[in-house]
Amino acid sequence: MEKHELEKLESVELAEVRQSRDLPSPATAQQPRNRAKFSATTIIPLWIVLSSGVIIYNNYIYNSLNFRFPVFLVTWHLTFAAIGTRVLQRTTHLLDGAKDVPVSKDMFFRSILPIGLLFSGSLILSNTAYLYLSVAYIQMLKAFTPVAILLITWATRISEPNRKLLLIVLMISSGVAVTSKGEKFFSWIGFFIQAGGVGFEATRLVLIQTLLHGLKMDPLVSLHLYAPVCALINLCVIPFTEGLEPLRLVWEGITGSYSHAMSAVSSAAVSNATGSIAGASGELLAAIGEEAAPHITPFILLTNALLAFLLNIAAVFLVGAGSGLVLTLAGVLKDVLLVAGSVVIWGGEIGVMQASGYSIALCGLVMFKLSGGK
Numbered sequence: 001m002e003k004h005e006l007e008k009l010e011s012v013e014l015a016e017v018r019q020s021r022d023l024p025s026p027a028t029a030q031q032p033r034n035r036a037k038f039s040a041t042t043i044i045p046l047w048i049v050l051s052s053g054v055i056i057y058n059n060y061i062y063n064s065l066n067f068r069f070p071v072f073l074v075t076w077h078l079t080f081a082a083i084g085t086r087v088l089q090r091t092t093h094l095l096d097g098a099k100d101v102p103v104s105k106d107m108f109f110r111s112i113l114p115i116g117l118l119f120s121g122s123l124i125l126s127n128t129a130y131l132y133l134s135v136a137y138i139q140m141l142k143a144f145t146p147v148a149i150l151l152i153t154w155a156t157r158i159s160e161p162n163r164k165l166l167l168i169v170l171m172i173s174s175g176v177a178v179t180s181k182g183e184k185f186f187s188w189i190g191f192f193i194q195a196g197g198v199g200f201e202a203t204r205l206v207l208i209q210t211l212l213h214g215l216k217m218d219p220l221v222s223l224h225l226y227a228p229v230c231a232l233i234n235l236c237v238i239p240f241t242e243g244l245e246p247l248r249l250v251w252e253g254i255t256g257s258y259s260h261a262m263s264a265v266s267s268a269a270v271s272n273a274t275g276s277i278a279g280a281s282g283e284l285l286a287a288i289g290e291e292a293a294p295h296i297t298p299f300i301l302l303t304n305a306l307l308a309f310l311l312n313i314a315a316v317f318l319v320g321a322g323s324g325l326v327l328t329l330a331g332v333l334k335d336v337l338l339v340a341g342s343v344v345i346w347g348g349e350i351g352v353m354q355a356s357g358y359s360i361a362l363c364g365l366v367m368f369k370l371s372g373g374k
Contacts, residue, residue, distance in 0.1 A: 038317050040326060043314065043317050043318050044318070044326070044327075044330045046314055047311070047314045047315065047318050047330070047334075048330065048333065048334040048337065050307065050310055050311040050314050051311055051334055051338075052334060052337060052338045052341060053307055053311075054304075054307050054308050054311055055135060055139075055338060055342075056135070056338075056341065056342065056345065057303075057304050057307055058073065058127065058130065058304070059130050059135050059342070059346075061073065061296070061300065061304060062127075062130050062131055063130070063131075063346075065296060065300070067246070067249065067296045068131055069242045069245070069246035069249075070124065070127035070128045070130065070131065071124050071127075071128075071234055071237055071238050071241050071242050072238060072242055072246035072247075073127065073304070074120075074123045074124060074127055074234060075231055075234040075235060075238065076301060076304075076305055077304075077305050077308045077309075078123075078227045078228075078230050078231035078234065079227075079231045080305035080306070080308075080309060081223055081227040081305075081308070081309055081312065082224075082227040082228040082231055084309050085220060085223055085224040085227065086224070088220070089224065094220055094313070094316065095220060095221060095224055097216065097217065097218055097220075097221045098221045098224055098225075100216060101215060101216075101217055101221060101225065103225065110211065111211040111212055112225060112226070112229060113229065114207060114211070115204055115207055115208055115211065115212075115226070116226055116229035116230050116233060117233060118200050118201075118203050118204035118207060119200075119204050119226060119230050120230045120233040120234055120237070121196075121197075121200040122197050122200035122201040122204055123197075123230070123234075124197075124234065124237065125193050125194070125196045125197035125200060126138075126194065126197035126198075126201070128193050128197075129190050129193045129194040129197060131190070132187040132189050132190025132193065133185075133187055133190035133191070133194060134183075134185060134342065134346070134348055135338065135339075135342035135346070136338075136339040136342045136343055136348065136350060137179070137180075137183050137185075137186075138194055139335050139338055139339050139342075140176065140179045140339065140354070140357075140358050140361065141176060141179075141180075141191070141194050141195070141198065142194075142198065142335075143172055143175065143176060143335075143358070143361040143362060143364075143365050144172060144173070144176045144195075144198055144361075145198050145201060145202055146168070146172060146364075146365060146368040146369075147168075147169050147172045147173055148198050148199055148201075148202035148203075149202045149205060149206060150165055150168075150169055150368075151169075151202075152202055152203060152206050153206060156206070158206065158210065164367075164371060165368075165371075167367075168364045168367050168368045168371070169364075170364075171360055171361070171363060171364030171367070172360075172361045172364035172365060172368070174357075174360060175357045175358060175359070175360030175361025175362070175363075175364060176357065176361050177357070178353060178354075178356060178357025178360065179353075179354050179357035179358050179361065180357075181353060181357070182350075182351050182352075182353030182354035182357060183354065184348070184349070184351075185348070218316050219312055219315040219316055220312055220313065220315075220316045223312050246296075249296055250296055250298075250301065253296045253297045253298065254297075254298055328366060328369045328370060329366075331369075332362055332365070332366060335362070336362075339358070
């Protein structure tokens with residue numbers, strides 16, 4: 001369990017990633033071969049910024065731009081990642097490890113597909129939760145993931161409980177309970193959706209350790225394998241959840257921005273005829289800006305997916321950048337900064353009860369990671 005928990009921290013927590021996510025964590029992380037190494041003081045802050053940035057950007061799209069289609073956005077991320085990893089495979093050495101992971105038909109149906117189904121469920125549910133809950137509260141709920149992992153491994157007899165682990169479970173559970181009690185804008189729908197996402201994620205991580213034990217994959221190789229599978233799974237889900245509406249809005253964003261820009265250019269030409277060049281330029285920028293504000297645009301979709309993809313590349317270089325303790329503390333720092341940052345950006349408040357509960361849960365989380373789940 002020690003390697004498994006370290007890998008979860010090192011890869012994009014697609015969920016937690018996330019991101020969610022982050023994206024899928026590897027079976028066994030390994031230090032990239034023939035690649036540049038970055039110091040912990042360089043890669044850890046970069047990873048924290050990218051990881052937090054993906055979550056904040058996603059929430060901005062869902063709630064500020066009102067593009068409330070998480071299944072579509074996750075599918076777009078996975079499609080971008082599937083294409084991006086294949087481009088990197090042909091142009092760089094970042095995916096040389098993929099040659100060491102032969103995927104047979106039997107391995108696909110027994111391992112890749114089941115894990116892909118769980119990963120899709122985790123991503124869909126964890127992203128849908130942002131429609132109902134605050135970023136800060138969702139991060140607090142994610143602290144329950146180790147408890148879910150332990151409960152699954154105990155139920156399946158993969159591991160046996162002991163006093164230390166029971167204390168950790170009690171600390172995290174009580175901390176999350178106190179945090180939930182102090183949440184001002186609590187939603188049962190959002191809570192159960194996020195709980196479902198945690199359940200899918202915990203099951204996926206246990207299944208990876210069980211089915212792909214000993215298989216060496218860094219986060220980027222793992223993404224290379226799972227992204228196309230999960231994207232296809234999500235494409236099958238979209239018709240039953242969001243339909244064609246997100247595609248219509250994206251198309252309107254493309255054609256609308258273009259038509260408004262052309263209209264503004266025409267207005268600029270007329271203004272030029274009257275000698276108002278500066279005013280025409282301002283009108284052009286205003287027309288484009290007005291169209292981009294309420295709707296999703298290709299630029300937003302592209303930069304959002306690119307940010308998520310860069311997070312996975314950063315996760316590759318995070319492997320081996322520091323000790324388990326350093327990476328554990330970096331993960332905790334990221335969560336705390338994200339909670340504080342989301343409150344600053346979107347307002348809201350965290351009371352003493354919530355802060356106390358989250359602190360207890362984080363202490364339990366650190367104890368769990370440092371103990372290696374034993």
